[in-house]
Amino acid sequence: MGKVTGFMDYQREEAEERDPFTRLTDWKEYAAPFSDDVLMRQGARCMDCGTPFCQIGEELNGATTGCPIYNLIPEWNDLVYRGQWKEALERLLKTNNFPEFTGRVCPAPCEGSCTLAISDPAVTIKSIERTIIDKGFENGWMTPRILYKRTGKSIAIVGSGPAGLASADQLNQAGHTVTVYEREDRAGGLLTYGIPNMKLEKDVVERRIRLLEQEGVNFATNTEVGTDISAEDLKAKHDAIILCTGAQKQRDLVIDGRGATGVHLAMDYLTGSTKKLLNADMGANDFIDAAGKDVIVIGGGDTGADCIATALRQGCNSVVQFGKHPKLPLARANSNMWPEYPNIFTVDYAHKEATAKFNKDPRQYSIQTQRFVMDDNGNLKELHTVQMEKVKDENGVFTFNEIPGTEKVWPAQLVLIAIGFEGPEPQILQQFEVHTNNKKVEAKYGDFTTNVEKVFAAGDARRGQSLIVWAINEGREVARRVDQYLMGSSVLPSYLEA
Incomplete structure (x- = not known):
């Protein structure tokens, strides 16, 4: 992958940032994008290591090591080095629903476990990822994937953060009718109202929400479950419910x-x-x-x-x-x-x-x-x-x-x-009468079922405060589990079975 001697020929180059005094006068993103030439050199640094630890997605000593969504990092690094941006986008989207979010706000545990980082600065994985998806939107490659056949099954997702959006995206593409319930006036959860504009501009979030809507996902904003609609009403209206409320109870x-x-x-x-x-x-x-x-x-x-x-x-x-x-x-x-x-x-x-x-x-x-x-x-x-x-x-x-x-x-x-955060807000969990463990929804990873029939849980609501990549991981996995629950088998991919 990459240039055979690239990691020796080229040094790591950091993403450029706008001058601090200039950016303090506005609310725009502080990071400036790399040029194509710089990123091709950075992709060349990917060293064709025998085991790409950047992809392992494990937790060691209480911290995340590698990429929990198992991005095919060496593959798209090589494609960027060769200037094949559209092909790089296709590889990136196989594992990551929202690279425009992770490429901006993920702390990049993949870089910490890059093999090159044993002795040298890691490959600039995060900057390459962000540029791939940004090019996808700029060049018109990100178009709505329209389904013309539906299963007739209806799913409610409570919470529109990264776990909720990932599960909505997967289940919609499986042919189910998906409605995402969000109590705020805009979808996105903490992507919208928890991460400042300087790190993630809101038009980036809104662009993705619009695309999901064009593909068939329904968003019910200004709708708080337990106030505007009850848990019982949701159960009566939908064939399955996924709690992706996040861990928003602050310490x-x-x-x-x-x-x-x-x-x-x-x-x-x-x-x-x-x-x-x-x-x-x-x-x-x-x-x-x-x-x-x-x-x-x-x-x-x-x-x-x-x-x-x-x-x-x-x-x-x-x-x-x-x-x-x-x-x-x-x-x-x-x-x-x-x-x-x-x-x-x-x-x-x-x-x-x-x-x-x-x-x-x-x-x-x-x-x-x-x-x-x-x-x-x-x-x-x-x-x-x-x-x-x-x-x-x-x-x-x-x-x-x-x-x-x-x-x-x-x-x-x-x-x-x-x-930090203690866990999900308890009121909604009480509404659904789901069991909790250490203030989090009790639902085993990989199964995601709660004690309540047809109610599932994923993301920070289940695992506690964590990274956006773990939220996407759980959003995709719970989608597969719900698809199996509704259809007997699933057409959706799984990290657990890769």
Whole structure:
């Protein structure tokens, strides 16, 4: 695959990014596409390794290794190197329903397990993937696949995130009538209202939704199951139901002063910001605005970084991000061997932007928030922290201990809590009376059936907070399972039987 000596002849080239000061003035994607010549060279670096670990899709030591949707990466790298873009698109679409999403927002565990990454920078798999699908749309290769024969079976999918959309796409192509129920005014789930425009422009999501509609998928937006339509009504109306609600119940930080005005959950902030962007008529009180405020983001992950980037564009006075863990090493630790996902220090797009604006990295490490303090009117004015030390006890278990004398007071008028998700919101699960395990829907992977007849579950609602590629994996697999349930056998492909 690729050029035999390509990995020796060519160096990895990073995707170009727009100048931080320029992109802070708008909400457009920060990454700029590669030229064809650059990507052909990058495709040539794919080294014809004996076992392409980029495709293995496993979980090692609690992290994803390789691609969970088993993209045929070496094959389309080789086709890009040869300039055969349409053929590369055909190979890409065999395993991935939505490369335009994964090519933008997936953390690319495939690159972490690239064989070349043992000793050199990995192949730029993610950038190649994004360009393949973008060329598909630009050149008119992505046209509606119209079915003229239907099975007469009706399926309801609750939730229009990547798992729901993947299952809808597969089941529609199998000939079933599919309706996707979404409580928001636009389809896409977190793709629309959870990921900021700077990482995934909403016209990219809307373009895919339109294509699915043209192919026959029905979308019922502004429809909340349990409020606008009951679980019983859905059961009476459809032959099968798939719960793809995601894991949207956010973890909160319940400490002194949590009730202060100005302390918010991260997704409430990001959702309101995107709604404001898509609806200019929204009032000032309908979303959370960071303009002129000292902002602190609690949580060191991607959602926290997205909060930083959003606050910068809104014109915050300052921004700091708290993380409870120490700063990661620049190179893999001995306990983090290839092909595991590399736990190393990186600089996200938001951190680059904050550094450009305020001349320092916004991240603070090994820090714990102790309390929020409000003024006489109940408004947040500051928070108190202490530094933590991560230590391993005699049993090899890590604990965090406070370091005396490291207490600090931080001025803040806006705090955004981005410490992850507990699982799906419980109300809808109660509506369907499905059993849960550790706050998630109880449904075995590969089977996806719940305790309730004809009700299935997939994606983050079943597995908990995870990656978009796992959502697509489960969306495709549950579609095959539902097709078998309805028809006795399935025409749909399966990763499990590949």
